Amino acid sequence: MIASQVIRLAIPRHARGLASQVGSTTFVPGSLHLKTGQSFYGRSFGAPKSIYGETVFSTSITSYTESMTDPSYRGQILVFTTPLIGNYGVPSNKAPMDKQDVGVVLESQNIQCSAVVVADVAEKFSHYKAVESLASWCQRNDVPGLTGVDTRAITRLLRDQGTTLGRLVVGQDTSLPAPSAKEYWDPTHENLVDQVSTKKSYTMNPTGDVKIAVLDFGAKANILRSLVRRNAAVTVLPWNFDFNTIRDEYDGLFLTNGPGDPKHCMEAAMNLRRTFQEWDKPIFGICMGHQVIGMAAGLEAYRMMFGNRGHNQPVLALASSGSIRAGRVYVTSQNHQYALKLQDPFPAGWEPFFINCNDSSVEGIKSTAESGKKIWGVQFHPESAGGPLDTIEMFTDFLDECRSHRLGQRVQTGGDLMGAPKPTSGMNTAESARPISVAA
Numbered sequence: 001m002i003a004s005q006v007i008r009l010a011i012p013r014h015a016r017g018l019a020s021q022v023g024s025t026t027f028v029p030g031s032l033h034l035k036t037g038q039s040f041y042g043r044s045f046g047a048p049k050s051i052y053g054e055t056v057f058s059t060s061i062t063s064y065t066e067s068m069t070d071p072s073y074r075g076q077i078l079v080f081t082t083p084l085i086g087n088y089g090v091p092s093n094k095a096p097m098d099k100q101d102v103g104v105v106l107e108s109q110n111i112q113c114s115a116v117v118v119a120d121v122a123e124k125f126s127h128y129k130a131v132e133s134l135a136s137w138c139q140r141n142d143v144p145g146l147t148g149v150d151t152r153a154i155t156r157l158l159r160d161q162g163t164t165l166g167r168l169v170v171g172q173d174t175s176l177p178a179p180s181a182k183e184y185w186d187p188t189h190e191n192l193v194d195q196v197s198t199k200k201s202y203t204m205n206p207t208g209d210v211k212i213a214v215l216d217f218g219a220k221a222n223i224l225r226s227l228v229r230r231n232a233a234v235t236v237l238p239w240n241f242d243f244n245t246i247r248d249e250y251d252g253l254f255l256t257n258g259p260g261d262p263k264h265c266m267e268a269a270m271n272l273r274r275t276f277q278e279w280d281k282p283i284f285g286i287c288m289g290h291q292v293i294g295m296a297a298g299l300e301a302y303r304m305m306f307g308n309r310g311h312n313q314p315v316l317a318l319a320s321s322g323s324i325r326a327g328r329v330y331v332t333s334q335n336h337q338y339a340l341k342l343q344d345p346f347p348a349g350w351e352p353f354f355i356n357c358n359d360s361s362v363e364g365i366k367s368t369a370e371s372g373k374k375i376w377g378v379q380f381h382p383e384s385a386g387g388p389l390d391t392i393e394m395f396t397d398f399l400d401e402c403r404s405h406r407l408g409q410r411v412q413t414g415g416d417l418m419g420a421p422k423p424t425s426g427m428n429t430a431e432s433a434r435p436i437s438v439a440a
């Protein structure tokens with residue numbers, strides 16, 4: 001790659017000077033510099049501030065509001081491949097906290113990504129629930145945006161060279177030279193989970209009929225909502241809380257999504273390994289939660305080239321369990337940069353559950369029937385928000401197993417986890433498990 005390569009694509013004339021007027025909106029120039037030397041020039045919107053971040057792309061067509069509030073995008077400059085973004089505006093983010101809702105409409109209180117890059121930001125928006133434009137929402141959240149750039153070119157670069165550190169530059173700063181390679185901030189060096197996880201535990205829907213503890217690595221609201229709406233009493237705990245100290249009070253354990261490199265969550269994986277050994281109630285994890293389950297099981301997590309971000313990722317089920325049938329393809333919502341390594345053989349007591357149809361990466365793992373455990377991890381997001389709901393019933397499956405365990409009953413509805421024999425010695429023990437490790 002040529003270090004000083006500059007790609008000037010469709011640079012609107014007004015983007016080269018200071019603030020200028022288009023219609024009723026004032027635009028200031030903005031640009032995106034990549035550590036690999038490429039620069040893209042356009043117009044800024046939202047907060048007038050320059051920031052560093054990890055530049056990633058998402059192929060989602062809708063749900064920019066849900067993606068931008070997903071805490072797993074923390075530290076990232078999010079490039080949307082869909083050209084027109086903002087056309088349905090932004091809704092009010094207030095919701096009740098009750099048996100149906102968890103206090104927010106979107107995936108968290110605020111925008112979580114560092115910045116957004118779009119080909120064409122909608123100046124006008126229209127939706128019956130919209131209360132403001134994308135630009136004004138970004139401004140209020142102190143998040144900069146860049147528009148008027150060729151997001152196809154940026155995406156092709158990121159696809160070919162992998163996720164790349166970037167700097168989004170706004171206003172006067174656009175006349176400064178691009179940063180040198182060593183000036184780029186790398187969010188993966190930070191424990192981003194610690195920044196977004198709750199600091200204090202709290203409970204939602206306390207009268208629910210099944211008690212679920214949630215380790216919060218940066219929970220999307222729709223995960224909590226999906227549990228609450230199925231009448232679970234949900235206690236959310238900080239990511240590094242040792243669940244073993246309170247586990248007898250709960251019917252199940254859930255591990256959420258979360259930002260950054262899973263190796264920052266080793267402490268949680270070590271705690272969880274003990275839980276596997278000493279507790280036989282159901283455990284379910286999504287995305288970061290799935291990676292932590294995998295590391296605790298002795299699998300390795302590695303960094304993918306550009307990850308999977310979008311709401312159209314096909315996964316093939318390799319095993320049947322609950323509502324999931326082996327051999328079926330499910331379309332899923334995803335946002336991840338890391339994945340568990342497919343290894344042969346899998347650690348004792350574990351098997352692959354899903355595989356990605358595009359890149360063959362591991363999309364899910366589960367405890368084997370022989371292990372007697374009820375543990376599932378999925379790399380994708382069954383709760384969607386946004387995206388398809390093909391796998392939403394996995395929440396029902398999990399809570400059914402928790403209720404069934406609680407009642408000491410067997411659920412006779414088929415699927416290899418249903419009615420599995422009681423725990424034996426099939427699961428990894430501290431001695432047999434591989435060391436917890438993360439590939440560079």
Ligand SMILES: NC(=O)CC[C@H](N)C(=O)O
Pocket residue numbers: 072256257258259260261262286287288289335336337338339
């Ligand atoms: N959505 C998530 O939980 C992402 C997990 C992890 N941060 C990754 O990028 O792979």
